[in-house]
Amino acid sequence: MDAFKKIKTIVTPLDHVNVDTDQIVPKQFLKLVQKSGFGKYLFFNWRFKENGDKNQNFILNDKKYQNSKILVTGDNFGCGSSREHAVWALKDYGFSVIIAPSFADIFYSNCFKNGVLPIKLEEKIVEKLKHELGEIEVDLENQSLKTDHEQISFDIDFHKKKILLEGLDDISQTLQFEDKILEFEKKSKIPSVL
């Protein structure tokens, strides 16, 4: 995973609460067996009409936002299924930062495995950011967002921050604890399945 760098772009405001993973990437696109190329399916049923034409009323189809890497949205973003395809689609489309008042648990955890930074902020600050027209700088190292006229700090778990900043591979980290895992297995009460 690539290390997370500073980002500075305008924000894309997606003004919905409870955006579920079925909307982020509909099920008909979960049949691929690789991780790449999901960006074209992001918000598919909202971005495209039944006849395949672009839905011009949907925010992502506004050219103004085509280079935005920051999605600002409503409460409980990413609720529903555990599909990591949702994060793959957001990342592949170009979003590296998602700002919302709250996230669903599994989605939140999936973000960190893919170099996507989810930022939780108070609802009134999120509302303000949705209307921010200028570029916003996201600085994970210093846990701050800078607009043209103010600086907003955000909280993040130390461990998760480190994973993103260093682009760490979770599994190789874990395998350093091999002796502890073995020790645990020796005293485990739950027998194997077969």
Place this chain on the structure above:
Amino acid sequence: MVSSNTNQIRIKMGKTLFEKIWDAHVVVNKENSPSLIYVDRHLVHEVTSPQAFDGLRMNHRSVRRPDLTIATMDHNVPTNDRSLPILDQTSAIQIQTLEKNCKDFGIQLFDINSPNQGIVHVIGPQLGITLPGSTIVCGDSHTSTHGAFGALAFGIGTSDVEHVLASQTIWLEKPRSFEIRVEGKRKNPHAVTAKDIILSIIKNIGTAGGTGTIIEYTGEGISDLSMEERMTICNMSIEGGARAGLVAPDEKTFDYLRNRKYTPKNYESLVTYWKENLKTDIDAKFSKSFTLNIDNIAPQVSWGTNPGMTCDVTESIPTPEDYSKGDQNQKKAAEKALEYMDLKSGTPITEIKIDRVFIGSCTNARLDDLIEASKVIKGQKVSQNVRAMVVPGSQMVKKQAEEMGIDKIFTDAKFEWREAGCSMCLGMNPDILSPGERCASTSNRNFEGRQGVGGRTHLVSPVMAAAAAVEGHFVDVRELDLK
């Protein structure tokens, strides 16, 4: 000083069931960081695993404990004649990929022709793979179902599937514990079901009410339930925002798992251990609590595009103002939902006409669900404007139902009787709604397009779905003589 005081208090205080299972599975404990938790059972299916196996191959890693890993195919599989080839090429590739991965990495697979094939959350308990006090993960959010047996069971993303395959562990921040107490007794448990209890809970706590928590369901209203009913409750914990939900195991739990195909040889000694250890201490504290009294609850019907948008069958579609109680974002969401669902505020639920009925999914496709639904339709016919299907949760459920003649009751009533799979719960196989079609569904999610692009889903219990199939619209099943 403050922190050491807190620690002293914590030592004296009792623990919740969740905390006990958590503590028993910590491999590495780090202060203020995620802990490394051991995984006792890893369930694998075709949709969320291919990229995980690819990751292992790229890094020359093996599966650490194939003996704790079980795979089946459920999301994608067609539910019609199994002797026919799979027409959808991408589905066929995904299914073949799982076959190859299981072969290459030495994992036991219940493939499309296996008598043990079925929805992963239906077969786990049926085969005795699910055990009390264990940790169970799967790349599927409805893994919460297994919590009905007093297991800590939750869904994970594909990166974590790879992590568990490689290390049999997962990094996790300790969630808070949330007690949902269900008090009282239903007047007619054949008409007001476990599905109605969990939909009532979600309607009250909201779809994010359980975020960051593990729910423990307690109270007489839960202990009265059968294991299958408890699975329905725990299954939809995720729809209330909680990654997992669990119920303390009791005699019903131990009886259910006795003498299953994979029940451990030392089962009785495990039961003795579980009886002593798997319960919340009297002096344990939950971070959060909610109580529901079920004496008078009605059958539930969802009207919107998330499971919290639900009301009693006796009610009418609410106005966005009434639903949102002053929250502007929720009001907008309700307006959008009504537009998508093509419903008007004030319409009585019982006047909503339906086109399709789906009895199936990991929420409601177990044997009792099918038996209860069959009682409603016995000797009746599906309304001529309705297409109805039953998709048993597993091939074992299907076989048991057929031995009892349940399939005949459904087919006589003009229901389609299918092979096992996830089917129209998420519509990854050919079982989908057409745009604009309205479905009474026993599944768990009514999101936009969930059952097919433009399809409209109403979540209900199996008996409510069956009655709607016969009448062509929703009816209050308490008015039927259900026994």
